[in-house]
Amino acid sequence: MSNPGGTRAGGPGGPARRSVLPKVLSAAVFALAGVIFWTSYDTSHGTNIRSDATLQRTSDLIQSKSQQNADLDRQLAALHSQVDGLAHREGGQSTADQRRTQALEQAAGLTALTGPGLTVTLNDAPPNATARIPGVPEPQPDDLVVHQQDLQAVVNALWRGGAQGIKVMDQRLISTSAVRCVGNTLILQGRVYSPPYVITAVGDQNRLRSALDADPSIINYRQYVTAYGLGWKSVADQRTTLPGYTGTVGLHYAQPAS
Template identity: 65%
Template sequence: MRMLTAAVFALAGLIFFTSFDTAKGTDIRQDGSLLKLSDLIQQRSRKNKDLDESNASLRDGVESLAKSDGGSSKAQDRRLTGLEKSAGTQKLTGKAVTVTLNDAPPNATAKLPGYPPPQPDYLVIHQQDLQAVVNALWQGGAKGIKVMDQRLISTSAVRCVGNTLILQGRVYSPPYKITAIGDPGRLQQSLADSKAIQTYMVYVNVYGLGWKVTDDGTVTLPGYSGTVDLHYAKPVQ
């Protein structure tokens, strides 16, 4: 018994010493030098935003030099402009509709009888909700779509981690705004016809998830300013 007691005290002493050596006299729970993962993500998001803006500026410079070079015909210039519009790298102006999604209040309860009390997952926007809106807008004939402040292109992927959106290397929190240029009537009808959005609307009516559709009149979407290089997996040699 004495040996067991001595071993326990020895182990406790080792734990205390290790904790002290790690903390170096600081409160390791409150140490601001330990960068949180969320802080790192926000930092990378801001850096990616700056790089996108720098890339867009350089692209504009290259395009200006190419146009002043005079080495292409007017027909080739028109074809290039058409391809750029289709790729989403140029600004797009037209009538637009904006959909806004938002989390429910944290103290939300079931508003209608017969429904269970809300679980945490019931009260936040999920990746599938954002994807449902984007897909419905494309199906409704959208000529261009902007999510938050970024233009979508063919390689764009709408992904969520927890209750945050990660889009093209940048991080966003709700409320989420999705703006599409096209025929407003067709766009809104496509939203209403979507089975996935109809399911989402149940949570809107029962638990208070945010849903708002507005007719914005004429707006201008920005061109995509990020890299257009395709990245793919390679076998390890």
């Protein structure tokens, strides 16, 4: 049989060398495993990184940071209000400029918005939910929770339905807002929320409802509502108020290195 490596069986790289190589590789594997185990131990400070206590501490930390972000948002809103008040008292803007500024703030979602609208609530199914329709397979865990795409579908449908403004939970959405889920929690503008998820839009109620009813993703979600008991509720509001967005509006983007 020919040797693909171009060397003879008895020469360098032949049987004598191959008998030593497995021993060297085994030693290297055991050494690497020891490094990995020690790194894991050192990272977790000798604790079980999968323990309930560790997960609870992580959850507590997330909730604490979320509350801190909410407090900072309120402080920022108060500072914005003070700055606006000082600008008006100083007379730095003409009446026409003030009107333009107010119109831009309204369009950007920075001021409160009041009018008729629609409120949609999505919720997880009960953890012990079973199929409610004969012939439908029993649900998998993913079938019983609200997913990121479900929330995004509702928000996008409301925009298409002519919403003048939208809030998710207690926060106003602006053009740079991102609705993201991690596990079974919603992360929105630095704050964490658990279901039920409440989405409120101001606009023509008939157009908003028609947009929801026509959206394929929402039609699919509502099939799971019927089959497994996921939560869905839409309520018309004759008069509702959305808060103004209070976070930062600065855009952060990558820049080439000098």
